Amino acid sequence: MANEFSIDNTLCSALEERRAANLYRNRRVLESPQVPNVVVDGKSYTAFCSNDYLGLANHPAVISAFQHAANQFGVGSGASHLVAGHSSEHHALEEELAAFTGRDRALLFSTGYMANMGAITALVGQGDAIFEDRLNHASLLDAGLLSGARFQRFLHNDLENLQTRLDKTEAERKLIVVDGVFSMDGDCAPLPELAALAKKNNAWLMVDDAHGFGCLGKHGGGSAEYFGLSQHDLPILMGTLGKAFGTFGAFVAGSETLIETLIQFSRSYIYTTAMPPAVAAATRASLRLLQEEHWRREHLQQLIFRFRSGAQELGLQLLDSFSPIQPIIIGDEARTLAIAEKLAERGILIIAIRPPTVAAGSSRLRVTFSAEHSLAQVDQLLNALSDVVGTSSGSVGE
Numbered sequence: 001m002a003n004e005f006s007i008d009n010t011l012c013s014a015l016e017e018r019r020a021a022n023l024y025r026n027r028r029v030l031e032s033p034q035v036p037n038v039v040v041d042g043k044s045y046t047a048f049c050s051n052d053y054l055g056l057a058n059h060p061a062v063i064s065a066f067q068h069a070a071n072q073f074g075v076g077s078g079a080s081h082l083v084a085g086h087s088s089e090h091h092a093l094e095e096e097l098a099a100f101t102g103r104d105r106a107l108l109f110s111t112g113y114m115a116n117m118g119a120i121t122a123l124v125g126q127g128d129a130i131f132e133d134r135l136n137h138a139s140l141l142d143a144g145l146l147s148g149a150r151f152q153r154f155l156h157n158d159l160e161n162l163q164t165r166l167d168k169t170e171a172e173r174k175l176i177v178v179d180g181v182f183s184m185d186g187d188c189a190p191l192p193e194l195a196a197l198a199k200k201n202n203a204w205l206m207v208d209d210a211h212g213f214g215c216l217g218k219h220g221g222g223s224a225e226y227f228g229l230s231q232h233d234l235p236i237l238m239g240t241l242g243k244a245f246g247t248f249g250a251f252v253a254g255s256e257t258l259i260e261t262l263i264q265f266s267r268s269y270i271y272t273t274a275m276p277p278a279v280a281a282a283t284r285a286s287l288r289l290l291q292e293e294h295w296r297r298e299h300l301q302q303l304i305f306r307f308r309s310g311a312q313e314l315g316l317q318l319l320d321s322f323s324p325i326q327p328i329i330i331g332d333e334a335r336t337l338a339i340a341e342k343l344a345e346r347g348i349l350i351i352a353i354r355p356p357t358v359a360a361g362s363s364r365l366r367v368t369f370s371a372e373h374s375l376a377q378v379d380q381l382l383n384a385l386s387d388v389v390g391t392s393s394g395s396v397g398e
């Protein structure tokens with residue numbers, strides 16, 4: 001007889017519950033590069049689900065920079081940054097990111113999750129207060145909880161709600177943290193207003209620009225460039241390199257003192273192996289392309305415009321977004337899955353996003369665009385959506 005308290009017996013009830021609620025997650029196996037025409041589990045699709053917004057993940061110049069650096073530096077960095085793993089490629093990328101963002105300095109982290117963990121826990125702790133938008137990315141919420149600071153979530157983009165909470169705190173260190181572009185909705189945080197509010201309340205502002213960096217701003221400088229926010233307005237700027245940059249990793253940019261503080265006190269910076277130098281070299285190539293090739297952002301805007309007008313004609317429920325993240329809100333989990341499946345039958349790959357990633361009842365198809373998509377592919381998507389809307393019971397946009 002199996003022991004009723006064995007690990008498998010104990011764990012399987014939560015799995016069964018998740019399956020019954022249509023919330024079970026399955027992984028697909030990608031057999032091609034991350035491009036608009038992907039091969040997944042042996043089948044070809046036109047995909048609208050990567051975060052490779054500028055189409056740089058498979059760019060020949062980025063690949064070549066990666067290969068050259070691998071020949072020169074090998075594959076693994078072999079140590080953490082503070083031990084002996086901080087290579088000249090990492091260092092050069094940090095200097096270029098600082099110049100690009102107009103900050104004193106930038107510090108590389110191995111992932112965005114770790115950058116958020118490391119920055120927030122180094123900046124606030126017990127006796128301090130942290131205020132986060134309730135739609136913030138999971139890594140920011142986890143970091144806030146881990147920090148030990150008094151953790152509060154304010155209503156999405158609601159400055160009055162935030163002010164009310166700030167009025168009630170007696171903490172000396174107050175940290176306000178938001179996504180620049182919200183990852184599941186695609187809308188922007190009101191950063192100029194938040195920066196003013198932070199100053200007025202003697203609070204620090206941190207922005208996670210994972211989805212804005214590379215996409216927004218004339219030169220791809222992200223939310224900070226788009227809104228013209230200097231290091232003085234926005235002292236803690238975090239960006240990731242695995243999305244619009246098409247590579248891997250993340251950084252925090254800010255003052256000399258901020259960066260030295262992170263080097264000394266960020267545990268997720270100190271106690272981990274540095275990213276491979278070749279990844280940093282590839283990212284330097286991405287950074288050059290991203291600044292030179294304005295057409296990528298311009299084409300992306302054309303794709304977004306075409307999609308939004310077509311989807312509105314079909315009566316689909318979109319959100320207030322001008323970013324490459326264009327979710328179609330469906331609501332019910334099972335229905336969202338069914339629609340994604342019907343689209344897959346028509347050769348279109350879009351992922352159904354369900355709770356706990358989004359709020360209950362707000363399941364959605366998270367459509368994302370890349371500069372490598374063509375206008376014809378957007379039309380293909382709209383045609384497929386039109387078919388699926390026509391064959392499903394009731395309006396999909398409910």
Ligand SMILES: *Cc1c(COP(=O)(O)O)cnc(C)c1O
Nearest residue numbers: 111112113137139183210240242
């Ligand atoms: C993707 C993402 C992260 C995590 O970045 P990784 O480099 O993938 O770990 C952090 N914040 C936001 C808003 C993100 O979308």
